[in-house]
Amino acid sequence: MKVKKNIFVYTLLGCLLATTQLFAQEQYQDYFKVKAIPDTTQIRIGEPIRLEITAKVMIYALKGANLKVVFPNLPDSLNHIEITDRTQLDTSGSNEQQKLFKQIITLTSFDSGRWEMPPMKFEVFSVTDGSYDSVFTEPFFIDVNTVPVDTTKAFKPIKALRSVGWNILDYWPYLLACLALSAAIVLYFVFWHKKRKPAVVAPPARPAKAPYQLAMEQLELLEKEKPWNSDVKLYYTQLTDILRQYFEQQFHIAALEQTSAELMQNIKPVTVLNQQRDKLQSILTLADLAKFAKLQPSPQEHEDCLRKAIAVVEWTKPSAVAAEQPASNSTN
Structure with missing residues (x-):
């Protein structure tokens, strides 16, 4: 009976602890939210996608907390998706009630198909107690289509090369540059080449510091x-x-x-x-x-x-x- 009683007590304590942790995690997620929103998920090969990623911290609900947010460090290429540009962090949307971090990432792909943008990991550090946690964005898919080609039409023949008549006016910038260079060389030898300056003796090098x-x-x-x-x-x-x-x-x-x-x-x-x-x-x-x-x-x-x-x-x-x-x- 004593063993059964101990098992019941430990089971009850475990359930209470799990419930408390789950409630704390859900409550924390309400105070810190991250999003990744693309402007489109349908592109042709090489077209850009403007992806806006945001992290919002509800300051009014976390009074006294000192949190630091670290944005995901994405590689330049992942899963057939290329990152061509990324802006600096923008905090202009912050106020006394919330702190808003925003970054714009430009994506593209040169492989046709359906590719997944995986969840992006945000790190949240607590300066107060040294703890940290991770929050992830929702994944989404990008459909990359090829340029449609009408195969019912016949191929057009390759056109022959066409020759263009020679015109001296087409080369006047190069002729002007050659004339200016020639004039500069003549002036150098006539006026400045004879006036050589005495060699300047470099001062002795100071001893290197320890x-x-x-x-x-x-x-x-x-x-x-x-x-x-x-x-x-x-x-x-x-x-x-x-x-x-x-x-x-x-x-x-x-x-x-x-x-x-x-x-x-x-x-x-x-x-x-x-x-x-x-x-x-x-x-x-x-x-x-x-x-x-x-x-x-x-x-x-x-x-x-x-x-x-x-x-x-x-x-x-x-x-x-x-x-x-x-x-x-x-x-x-």
């Missing part, structure tokens, strides 16, 4: 200019390029040619750099989301990434003892 000094100057310039106020993607590109160039010059790691995952794998043998692994992982992850997933970090996150980058460079700079050791060995 990788640590160069990286710190670039990071201080970023902190002064605050480029994230105008272009978030450019800011994170500059920030990660400064770190990658520093790693490449200081530790001889091909950081500029590696992905974030490859870079994190290749810093393991460098002990002093691997000690800052958590800070570097945080910087690269947020930068990749901002550059490739169109994430919009907060101003505090911008400054936090910059402070972490400065800390990584400061921690890994060459010490005075290490710099003096080769000189003492050469003296001995």
